[in-house]
Amino acid sequence: xxRAIPLEAVLAVAAALFCIGLFGALSRRNxxxxxxxxxxxxxxVNINLVAFWRYLEPRFITGPSFxxxxxxxxxxxxxxxxxxxxxxxxTWNTVNIDSVDSLKG
Amino acid sequence: xxxxxxxxxxxxxxxxxxxALLVLGSDIFERWANNDAARLERVRASAQLTAIGLGLIFxxxxxxxxxxxxxxxxxxxxFLTNILRNLQSGGPGQAPIIGAFATDDLTMISRLVFIGAAxxxxxxxxxxxPSSNPAEFYALIIFSTLGMCLMAGATELVMIxxxxxxxSIPLYILAGYFSSEARSSESGMKYLLFGAMSSAILLYxxxxxxxxxxxxVGGNGVANDLTQLSRIAALSKQxxxxxxxxxxxxxxxxxxxxxxxxxxxxxxxxxxxxxTPVTAFIxxxxxxxxxxxxxxxxxxxxxxxxxxxxxxxxLGGWTSLLALLALLTLIVGNLAALPQxxxxxxxxxxxxxxxxxxxxxxxxxAAPQAFDRNQGTASLLYYLVVYTLTNVGGFxxxxxxxxxxxxxxxxxxxxxARRNLPLAVLFAFCVLSLAGVPPLAGFFAKFYVFMxxxxxxxxxxxxxxxxxxxxxLYYYLRMLKAMxxxxxxxxxxxxxxxxxxxxxxxxxxxxxxxxxxxxxxxxILSRVQTVAGM
Numbered sequence: 001x002x003r004a005i006p007l008e009a010v011l012a013v014a015a016a017l018f019c020i021g022l023f024g025a026l027s028r029r030n031x032x033x034x035x036x037x038x039x040x041x042x043x044x045v046n047i048n049l050v051a052f053w054r055y056l057e058p059r060f061i062t063g064p065s066f067x068x069x070x071x072x073x074x075x076x077x078x079x080x081x082x083x084x085x086x087x088x089x090x091t092w093n094t095v096n097i098d099s100v101d102s103l104k105g
Numbered sequence: 106x107x108x109x110x111x112x113x114x115x116x117x118x119x120x121x122x123x124x125a126l127l128v129l130g131s132d133i134f135e136r137w138a139n140n141d142a143a144r145l146e147r148v149r150a151s152a153q154l155t156a157i158g159l160g161l162i163f164x165x166x167x168x169x170x171x172x173x174x175x176x177x178x179x180x181x182x183x184f185l186t187n188i189l190r191n192l193q194s195g196g197p198g199q200a201p202i203i204g205a206f207a208t209d210d211l212t213m214i215s216r217l218v219f220i221g222a223a224x225x226x227x228x229x230x231x232x233x234x235p236s237s238n239p240a241e242f243y244a245l246i247i248f249s250t251l252g253m254c255l256m257a258g259a260t261e262l263v264m265i266x267x268x269x270x271x272x273s274i275p276l277y278i279l280a281g282y283f284s285s286e287a288r289s290s291e292s293g294m295k296y297l298l299f300g301a302m303s304s305a306i307l308l309y310x311x312x313x314x315x316x317x318x319x320x321x322v323g324g325n326g327v328a329n330d331l332t333q334l335s336r337i338a339a340l341s342k343q344x345x346x347x348x349x350x351x352x353x354x355x356x357x358x359x360x361x362x363x364x365x366x367x368x369x370x371x372x373x374x375x376x377x378x379x380x381t382p383v384t385a386f387i388x389x390x391x392x393x394x395x396x397x398x399x400x401x402x403x404x405x406x407x408x409x410x411x412x413x414x415x416x417x418x419x420l421g422g423w424t425s426l427l428a429l430l431a432l433l434t435l436i437v438g439n440l441a442a443l444p445q446x447x448x449x450x451x452x453x454x455x456x457x458x459x460x461x462x463x464x465x466x467x468x469x470x471a472a473p474q475a476f477d478r479n480q481g482t483a484s485l486l487y488y489l490v491v492y493t494l495t496n497v498g499g500f501x502x503x504x505x506x507x508x509x510x511x512x513x514x515x516x517x518x519x520x521x522a523r524r525n526l527p528l529a530v531l532f533a534f535c536v537l538s539l540a541g542v543p544p545l546a547g548f549f550a551k552f553y554v555f556m557x558x559x560x561x562x563x564x565x566x567x568x569x570x571x572x573x574x575x576x577x578l579y580y581y582l583r584m585l586k587a588m589x590x591x592x593x594x595x596x597x598x599x600x601x602x603x604x605x606x607x608x609x610x611x612x613x614x615x616x617x618x619x620x621x622x623x624x625x626x627x628x629i630l631s632r633v634q635t636v637a638g639m
Contacts, residue, residue, distance in 0.1 A: 011316075018305075018309055021305070022302075022305075025298075025302055031294065031298075034298055035298075035301075038298070038301045038302055038305055041302070041305035041306075041309070042304075042305050042308065044309070045305065045308040045309050045311075045312045048309070048312035048313070048316065049312045049315060051316075052312070052315055052316035052319050052320075053319070056316065056319035056320055056322075057319045057322065057331070060330075060331075062315065062330055062331050062332055063315065063319075065263070066262070066263050066266075066311075066312075066315065066332065069263055069266065069267060070266070070308060073266070073267070073270045073274075076270070076274055077270070077274060077297070077301050077304075080274055080277055080278060080297060081297050081298075081301065084277070084281050084284075084290065084293050084294045084297055085294070087281060087284035087285075087290045087293075087294075088290050088291070088294050090284070090285070091284070091285060091286070091287050091290050092287065092290075092291075100291050100294065101291075102287050102288055102291055102378075103288060103291055103292060103295075103373075103374040103377050103378050104374070
């Protein structure tokens with residue numbers, strides 16, 4: 001069953017997802033968009049872990065348990081991130097990264 | 106397996122958790138009046154509970170480690186000696202708990218550094234910070250300290266990740282704590298975005314390491330946790346590009362956390378915008394935790410990839426990578442600090458530059474002789490201890506100035522000696538120690554890492570580091586000139602809260618004592634010769 005799709009193909013999807021996420025996080029000007037890019041990066045890690053687990057050592061649970069920890073922590077991070085976006089919007093009246101620039105030099 | 110006898114080994118972590126919940130609970134269950142006096146009382150109650158609790162936990166961790174006094178086996182048995190013996194049974198030197206958390210000398214020493222830094226930070230915000238719901242603020246500091254302790258002891262990738270996040274997420278909130286202030290919210294947001302991105306990069310590296318280990322075992326049923334660092338080291342004989350790539354990603358991810366160039370972009374903004382006591386905490390404890398994790402990870406999991414930093418020999422491996430990062434960090438950090446007009450931002454760039462010096466101690470680990478390796482470890486830890494004391498003192502003085510004068514530009518320091526001589530003198534001690542002026546600990550720390558790095562063959566890096574040290578004198582002395590020579594805008598004395606003054610006093614006393622008698626701690630630090638899991 002697992003041989004129908006080679007491991008390399010799954011890893012390529014994960015790598016592509018990671019790159020898309022990184023590009024999104026670096027190029028989006030909207031704070032919510034940046035957070036979404038970061039979530040994509042984290043999910044590509046999950047795909048990696050689960051794929052390695054399923055193809056290479058399906059009898060142990062290290063891979064999926066690591067992935068579950070990542071999902072949990074990502075949720076916590078997203079909660080803090082969205083709360084901060086709200087705080088930014090209240091003080092700055094914008095969620096555009098380029099306009100939030102009181103600190104520089 | 107986790108056994109009941111493992112409980113004393115993680116006692117400081119348990120106590121930190123209990124203290125954090127106690128701080129939260131004591132604030133929630135008290136019925137506070139709604140006026141200014143009650144609000145100040147509320148801040149003080151949480152702050153004092155935090156400071157006293159952290160002080161106690163520091164003492165307990167110190168007694169547990171047995172560095173000051175180790176109970177001999179021959180003393181008569183009574184109630185007190187029993188308590189002491191049970192406490193010290195969790196001392197350094199046993200196998201990691203369920204392979205995930207080591208309580209070796211490295212963990213013990215780092216715990217003392219983190220808890221000490223948190224204690225000094227809580228002293229810094231004893232009187233005026235924060236404005237509303239003070240318990241959250243202090244509980245977050247304690248949670249973050251707990252995360253740092255977990256980071257220091259982690260010998261497993263999942264544990265490292267959890268420790269990093271447990272440290273970082275409270276710090277994001279703390280940096281953006283004053284959400285109605287433009288600067289604070291901006292700094293919190295930037296910290297969160299960069300931190301989350303670096304976590305993702307770190308995790309991608311970790312997932313590749315896991316895949317590498319799973320591939321090396323080949324699914325033939327060796328019942329072992331493939332995320333354990335020692336397991337990775339045992340499997341890493343084959344090496345290969347995948348392991349190198351994942352190592353680079355991991356170094357990049359942790360490099361963000363410790364703010365080495367080219368991953369330093371966030372740190373000046375965050376340090377400048379965050380509340381000053383929080384800046385003191387981020388720049389010391391969290392950076393030290395990052396270096397400890399980097400040290401344990403690289404030396405335990407990737408010893409075969411260490412390479413060397415000797416120019417004509419075999420460049421390659423993480424030592425060369427770190428040498429390159431150190432080179433960039435030293436040059437960019439010191440040069441970028443030169444034109445700064447904001448004192449917090451100036452100290453932020455200075456702390457980037459300090460990270461470059463700390464990397465020198467890590468590089469020495471790949472030295473061919475075991476003696477140099479051990480020296481490298483001791484110099485790294487000594488630098489971290491001294492750096493923590495210095496920067497808590499420096500940012501603490503800036504927070505006092507911010508409270509009294511209302512700003513944190515270098516021009517706000519003008520004539521401080523005439524307005525509050527003790528504060529100016531203590532601040533000057535911290536600045537001189539950062540610059541590496543002889544009687545103070547900063548000098549010996551720099552001298553020690555230079556010596557060790559030179560012996561291990563990275564002489565070219567030491568020469569560049571010496572040059573950048575001379576450059577750094579310019580911006581450190583600029584702050585001293587503002588304090589002692591420039592005339593103040595007004596002569597009214599600057600009032601400093603007692604908490605900040607005592608934190609400054611403790612750190613400066615530490616700097617002077619460690620500078621004059623470095624042997625006091627070097628004996629303890631040099632015990633970290635074998636890191637658990639190797």
